[in-house]
Amino acid sequence: MLITLGIIGVVAALTMPVLTANYRKQVVITRMQKFYSSINQALKLSEVENGEATTWTYTGSNLDSEATLNWWNIYMAKYFSAASVEKVADGILVKNSDGSSFGIYIMGTSIIGINPVHIIFCVNADACQKHLDANSNKLYNFPLDGKNTFLFSGRYNKIQPYFNISDNPYKTRDVLLNSSTNHSTYGCANSYKAYCAALIEYDGWKIAKDYPIKF
Numbered sequence: 001m002l003i004t005l006g007i008i009g010v011v012a013a014l015t016m017p018v019l020t021a022n023y024r025k026q027v028v029i030t031r032m033q034k035f036y037s038s039i040n041q042a043l044k045l046s047e048v049e050n051g052e053a054t055t056w057t058y059t060g061s062n063l064d065s066e067a068t069l070n071w072w073n074i075y076m077a078k079y080f081s082a083a084s085v086e087k088v089a090d091g092i093l094v095k096n097s098d099g100s101s102f103g104i105y106i107m108g109t110s111i112i113g114i115n116p117v118h119i120i121f122c123v124n125a126d127a128c129q130k131h132l133d134a135n136s137n138k139l140y141n142f143p144l145d146g147k148n149t150f151l152f153s154g155r156y157n158k159i160q161p162y163f164n165i166s167d168n169p170y171k172t173r174d175v176l177l178n179s180s181t182n183h184s185t186y187g188c189a190n191s192y193k194a195y196c197a198a199l200i201e202y203d204g205w206k207i208a209k210d211y212p213i214k215f
Contacts, residue, residue, distance in 0.1 A: 028207065029207065032121060034100075035096070038080060039102075047157070050074075060106070062107050063091065063107070068087075088103065088132055089139075091104050096125075101122045103122075118162070121149070127148040127149050131149075147215065150196055151194045160201075163198045167179065168180060173199070
């Protein structure tokens with residue numbers, strides 16, 4: 001009996017980390033896909049009433065929290081079900097009912113053109129809040145980890161996982177993993193990890209076995 005219990009204990013010790021990691025991966029994928037679907041559905045519903053997103057008006061300067069909140073209230077709030085929305089120093093923080101959150105900061109005046117809208121998606125809301133608390137309530141220069149925090153942007157009338165087309169106009173898995181000479185830190189395996197959400201999307205909304213961040 002003691003030997004049997006010992007074997008069970010060893011097996012449990014070996015399998016629990018794997019089960020825990022798989023659960024965490026599933027939470028990331030589920031919440032990220034839900035965000036991706038709901039934000040784009042809201043955008044498309046708004047376009048029916050307000051015209052193409054590329055024509056939407058943004059009246060502020062770069063990193064203007066009041067203008068960002070105004071833009072959200074005019075174009076997105078009616079169509080996106082959020083638990084709460086609040087201003088931060090350079091944008092807004094939107095909290096979702098599933099425990100995730102995302103911060104929006106705007107770097108230009110053509111709202112859904114080439115990357116003026118940047119979105120930091122946090123699988124758990126506390127990941128966003130911890131950064132804000134440590135960074136004077138600012139979203140800009142948010143440290144991405146490809147595990148709790150991911151980067152999206154507005155491009156061509158859609159919110160997409162971030163990818164800088166000056167790296168390569170055609171996404172390849174190697175560039176998403178390792179970046180290129182243009183943005184050598186952006187690859188998911190590199191330091192800034194800007195392309196991790198794009199890599200997960202490229203892999204069919206899965207975290208592949210060779211995904212460079214361990215769970």
